[in-house]
Amino acid sequence: MTTTVSAYAAPSAAAPLERTTIPRRAVREHDVLIDIKFAGICHSDIHQVRDEWGGAKFPMVPGHEIAGIVTEVGPGVTKYAVGDRVGVGCFVDSCRECENCLAGDEQYCLNGGTGTYNATGRDGEPTYGGYSTHIVVDEHFVLRIPEGVELDAAAPLLCAGITLYSPLKHWNAGPGKKVAIVGMGGLGHMGVKIAAALGAEVTVLSQSLRKQDDAKRFGAEHYHATSDESTFEQLAGTFDLIVNTVSANLDLDAYLALLRVDGTLVNVGAPEHPVSLNVFSLIGGRRSLAGSMIGGIRETQEMLDFCAEHGLGAEIEVISADRINEAYDRVVASDVRYRFVIDTATI
Template sequence: MYRARAYSASSSTSPLASDTIARREPTGRDVQIEILYCGVCHSDLHYVRDEWHDAMPAVYPCVPGHEIIGRVTRTGPDVGALRAGDLVGVGCLVDSDHDCPNCREGLEQFCPNMVLTYGSPDSHGTAPVTYGGYSDSVVVDERFVVRIPSNLDPAAAAPLLCAGITTYSPMRHWRVGPGKKVGVVGLGGLGHMGVKFAHALGAHTVVFTTSESKRDDAIRLGADEVVLSKDANRMKAHAGSFDFILDCVSANHDVNSYINLLTRDGNLTLVGAPEKPLPVAAFALIFGRRSLSGSPIGGIAETQEMFDFCGQHRITSDVEVIPIQKINEAYDRLLRSDVKYRFCIDMASLRSE
């Protein structure tokens, strides 16, 4: 066991502050990683403030962060392909049971015994719960570590480990590609990645937004069209024409207005998570054999596939890089949607304290 530098919260109302935490020494198939960058996800804020108490009660002190980019510094005796110096990533998962039907299919994100990067019981006994990437190092089973293409900016690649795979996975599942018409609802941290992937996959990409001011940015990111969702005539003009719609909105909204835009056998997938249930009109689904589904992150193999795709197409997230000392300010800005489109922490700032 060793001590690592980190930023942690001691309660749901306290700011994140400098701390030291316990990390296990690498054993077996473990790799120790020096963390270079860690993306900031809205989930981090939810967990720190215990806003998911009923589903995932926070345990304090908590160290968030599940968009980790770093370099391997040490490896356990049974590690196979990874070596010291490799540029790697760790996302939302750090372990699973490896034996359930989901794991055997490479779908670790659905494992009933998955271990989240932060906030899950620590089976190694190093700490009460797992600690995330707001730290200078982490130790992870090599099976949950992915390689990062050398041509990607590591800071801009960090959010791919959550926002990236969350949008890439459902597009692959629903076979987004050339000849498909795809909608992306909401142009934020998730939505901007959805636009980039839909465009790179060869689909005709349409962004739905409530803000005219986002039109130019949507086009820059790869959208072929931009539709103001408040314009009833423009919405009606697209009725029954979409093969797939990715809904990235976490606020309450009318999902039926988008279901009506689907063609026969079209699908709308929710990746945003509104706090309250969304009313769904049954007839909008029944007539047209349309479907409404949800999707989390992808499995480890699919996450590696995504990074290889991103390396091929030079896709990264649009990030604002911050020092760790500005993380509390960044959380306040997240609440105001004051970022284009993701924050990423430069962990050199933590080592300089």
Template sequence: MNSSKAYSAATEKSPLASTTIPRRDPGEHDVQIEILFCGICHSDLHSVRNEWSEFMPTVYPIVPGHEIVGRVTKVGSAVTKYKPGDRVGVGCLVDSDRTCPNCQAGLENFCPNLTLTFNSPDKHLGGVTYGGYSDSIVVDERFVLSVPSNLDLAGAAPLLCAGITTYSPMRHWGVTKGKKVGVVGLGGLGHMGVKFARALGAHVVVFTTSPHKTEDALRLGAHEVVVSRDANAMQKHAGSFDFILDAVSAEHDVNAYINLLRLDGNLTLVGAPAKPLAVSAFSLIMGRRNLSGSNIGGLPETQEMLNFCGEHNITSDVEVIPIQKVNEAYERLLKSDVKYRFAIDLASLKSE
């Protein structure tokens, strides 16, 4: 067993602080990774503060982080996909049962017995899994992903969650050249949605409540920007969208966007509002419209997404911070004070 430097929270009201955690020695199918960057996802904050206690109670101490990129330092004797020095990533999953129909179909993210990167039962060491706010991690090679050599590693880190969360539903619902795609909300998820929709060849429209985000939305690849509080501007797009990605986690009127879908159009929720959204049956019925949700992606699709990013030079817009500023970053995250994702430089752990 090895020890690793990390940042953890001891209780739901504790700040994240320096600690040491155990990591298993690499087994024959394992890859040991030096973590170089880890993105900060809003779910990290929810978990640290036990805000999802009803369906995913936090076990303390918690080491969050599931947007991990780094370099391979050691591989087990049976590993065939990776070698020391390779650039790799680890997302939200580090294991699954591998035998259920979903796993067999490459949809490990829907496995009923999946192991999350942090706060899941750890079958190797006992206790729970510890995430990427750490200087190293050991993961079965099946759950390790190859990061294209041309991508900036700090910007690539959020691809392991924010990237696949927005890419997967677009691929599932057939976003291609000639489609009209809406993206609701220009934050950590939304800005990735804009980049993917544009790269897939769609006509991209961003919906925002903040007029000052117009310039940035256009810079990221949007063709048009609609201020959603402007009823006339919304009405001009009624019944015209093939697909809308809703990345808003706050309460909002989802019917306003369902009404913008054309016949058989789809609106996919990837934001997770705390309270249920009211949906008008008539909004769906009158246009045979679809309302769906999506949750990250399986391992094959996540690798496909990373390869796509390599081909199109897509990364997340990040602000790189040292780990010592992680608590400040959490407070800023609550205020949406970041464009558009924080990435922790884990070299900063060396000074701890």
């Protein structure tokens, strides 16, 4: 048995998103039915809808920043009850048996995790994301949203928040560490907030100075424009950790030169085209170039609890569903401070 719910979907890569209906499975033994209240718009939604990364499955219902309320639970559910405030992030299943899953790194499932949308579940059915009124998810992949974070501001934490929290924790951002965040968009602004809350000395590297006041308000101590060539001379050999959040191709050699000995440049933004670098940029300072995805379920819950403890949430602009296509264009133009969130009551 399935239920039909309202959603916004892209019928093809060249078409705007439009209102439609999609099937949702009946609640199984360990499933949770969530009444979605808010869904964040991530830049990766746009990449996938426009098939810029390849492998797009249409019709596509994007959305992996989901916040809502539990309205039904399966008979075997033990973690959640009707009325609980919950969220769903970038994946809704994994094998749960490989070494990565057992270690709590389900995002790196060796047998392939199941994306919240644009994927095929282990039941052979396509997955549809959060631009909809309801979703059914196994309780293992559902997160509890603490009372200290409003649901609308919590939605982007399920992707943007954990995408920055995971590398900042893994590479030990904290007191005594100099951390640079490249880009002050949906990802970057959360990186500033989280790195500052962890106790690091935070610098923002952005194309212009127009978001400098915001960055300082979020906890950054320093702010530099990357369009100014003197920035790279002034900051050479400065940082222990640089987290690059932008999805454009950058001059990696220039950014690697900003690292101290044993420093690391971590990429969380995913550019459309391959990148290149001179390996001497790594050899010269025993520097590392790394990548990071989201976190596993345990770490994502840790992030949500951390944000509640420190009063952190995303800076958002709540929109009605009929403005999704406009919002996509504005995201591409960097015209949002700092995350669009869909009020799903308007779907």
